[in-house]
Amino acid sequence: MAxxxxxxxxxxxxxGGDARAKGRQERPGSGRGAGRGEREAxxxxxxxxAELVPDRERPHGWTxxxxxxxxxxxxxxxxxxxxxxxxxxxxxxxxxxxxxxxxLHVLHLGGGAFTLARYTAATRPRSTQQIVELDAPLVQFVRxxxxxxPQARVRVRAADAREGLGRFPDGWADLVIxxxxxxxxxxxxxxxxxxxxEVRRVLKPEGRYAANLADGPPLAHLRxxxxxxxxxxxxxxxxxDPVVWRGRRFGNAVLLASALPLPVxxxxxxxxxxxxxxxxxHGRALTDFTGxxxxxxxxxxxxxxxxxxxxxxxx
Numbered sequence: 001m002a003x004x005x006x007x008x009x010x011x012x013x014x015x016g017g018d019a020r021a022k023g024r025q026e027r028p029g030s031g032r033g034a035g036r037g038e039r040e041a042x043x044x045x046x047x048x049x050a051e052l053v054p055d056r057e058r059p060h061g062w063t064x065x066x067x068x069x070x071x072x073x074x075x076x077x078x079x080x081x082x083x084x085x086x087x088x089x090x091x092x093x094x095x096x097x098x099x100x101x102x103x104l105h106v107l108h109l110g111g112g113a114f115t116l117a118r119y120t121a122a123t124r125p126r127s128t129q130q131i132v133e134l135d136a137p138l139v140q141f142v143r144x145x146x147x148x149x150p151q152a153r154v155r156v157r158a159a160d161a162r163e164g165l166g167r168f169p170d171g172w173a174d175l176v177i178x179x180x181x182x183x184x185x186x187x188x189x190x191x192x193x194x195x196x197x198e199v200r201r202v203l204k205p206e207g208r209y210a211a212n213l214a215d216g217p218p219l220a221h222l223r224x225x226x227x228x229x230x231x232x233x234x235x236x237x238x239x240x241d242p243v244v245w246r247g248r249r250f251g252n253a254v255l256l257a258s259a260l261p262l263p264v265x266x267x268x269x270x271x272x273x274x275x276x277x278x279x280x281x282h283g284r285a286l287t288d289f290t291g292x293x294x295x296x297x298x299x300x301x302x303x304x305x306x307x308x309x310x311x312x313x314x315x
Contacts, residue, residue, distance in 0.1 A: 042145060043304065046138040046192030052145055056085075060117060061147060064113040064306045068303045069184055072113035074146050079118035085276045086212050086252040087115055089239050090177060092270040093210045094120055097175050103127040107202065109161040110180040110189075111135075113142050121152035131156045132164030134268040154206075162189050168202045176203060178211040186213065186304040192300045196232040200259070208258040209233065214304055221304045224268055225255060226286060231295045233257035237264050238289075239271045239284040245279055250307050 047183040048067035055061030060076040063083075073083035082088040088176050094116065097104055103126040106115055108153055111133030120127050129152075136158040155166050161180045175197050180190055189195060199209050209229075215222040222238075229236055240253035257260060268280040281289060294300075 001222060013052040022294050044137070044141045046141060047135040048255075050138055050141050054260045062113070064142070066243070069105070072115045074113045074115050074118065077150075078145060078214075079115075079122040080300075082115065082119060085241070085274060085278065086254055088274055089271055089278065089312075090116055090179075090210055090212065091119055092121065092267055093177070093208065093254070094175065096266060096268075098124075098210060101125070104174040105172055107165070107168060107203075108132065109165065109176065109178040111139060111142070111156060112179065113146055114156075116177060116179070117154050118148065118152070121149060121154060125148065129154045130168075132159050132161050134158065134160055158171070161187075161202060162195055162198070165195075165198050165202060170201055171204045171207075174204055175200050176207070176209045181214075181276075182303070183306070185306055186302040188303045189298065191221075191228070191304065192296050192298045192301045193228050193231050196229060198231055206260050208256060208262070210257075211255045213253045213255055214251065214307065215244075215253065216307070217247040217303065219247050220293070222253055223290045224296050227290040227293040228296045229255060229257045230290070233259060235262050236275070236286055237262050237267060237280055237288055239267070239278050239280045242276050245281075250311050292311065 028147060041051055041053045043049055043051040046066070051063045051068075055063060055073070055075070058075050058077070061081075062074050062076075064072040064074070064177070073087070075081040082091045094104075094106075101124060103124055105119065106117070106120055106127060106129045108129065108131045112132045114131065117129050117131055120129060126279045131154065133156060139156050139158060161178070167246055178190065180186060180201075196209070204210065213222055213225055226236065226238060235258045237256045238253055241249075241251055241258070243249045244251040244253060256267065263284070264280065264282050271278040271280050
């Protein structure tokens with residue numbers, strides 16, 4: 001889901017998600033130990049207003065919202081359950097990053113409810129993970145109500161995403177996952193070729209980069225991000241819902257990039273088999289999709305477009 005990497009109010013989100021009313025106060029007994037019928041939503045001021053809403057279908061499932069925008073879903077009983085479509089696609093990326101159960105070094109830019117870090121810890125025990133999340137109060141809120149497994153090797157750093165990225169040594173990561181939003185928009189400094197150059201520096205030669213992007217018609221931001229990634233990584237794939245590909249709705253897309261060939265066929269099969277099937281493009285078709293869009297540089301970078309208000313009105 002989806003987090004922030006720049007000062008100010010920030011939301012990582014699942015575009016088109018379910019908006020819930022906020023304003024409830026924290027109450028004792030609303031964490032993991034509460035009974036299914038007793039759980040109530042809890043909220044706390046962070047960079048905006050964070051709220052955890054109980055999942056009525058899962059006894060220990062919670063949805064994290066920031067300023068009423070759904071960002072992450074966590075099931076404390078089953079961290080392999082990924083509720084949001086874009087998070088399932090990022091879960092496929094994690095699954096395909098190495099043979100099953102092989103530990104990874106994973107850097108998460110954006111923390112949210114630590115959904116993907118929990119997934120990695122559950123599916124790849126002994127992995128070493130680092131989360132860079134700007135909003136320290138949000139981190140504490142999540143730790144208080146959705147504690148990490150103490151056996152999981154996950155460290156959280158409170159820092160701007162690009163600043164935190166710069167502190168990692170060359171070739172540290174098998175996988176870098178970016179899910180960073182500020183005010184429901186990807187910050188400008190995380191959209192440039194210079195930023196992606198830093199990502200590539202931190203990746204191992206065979207490492208992969210995955211990013212949650214959001215855009216709507218006419219998809220100018222998404223086209224520019226693909227063109228920019230192509231200037232840094234020779235291998236790309238992009239997964240999105242068919243209605244997003246057709247430019248009919250604002251939504252999420254997952255960009256996958258690497259210096260080495262990607263498992264495109266298996267990624268495509270998994271994305272197509274999801275409960276909400278998506279489509280993957282790569283190669284010439286993805287190049288054609290960019291339509292000659294310019295590579296984004298730090299000097300010209302802009303945040304991603306803001307989603308229309310209707311995005312969060314319906315599940």
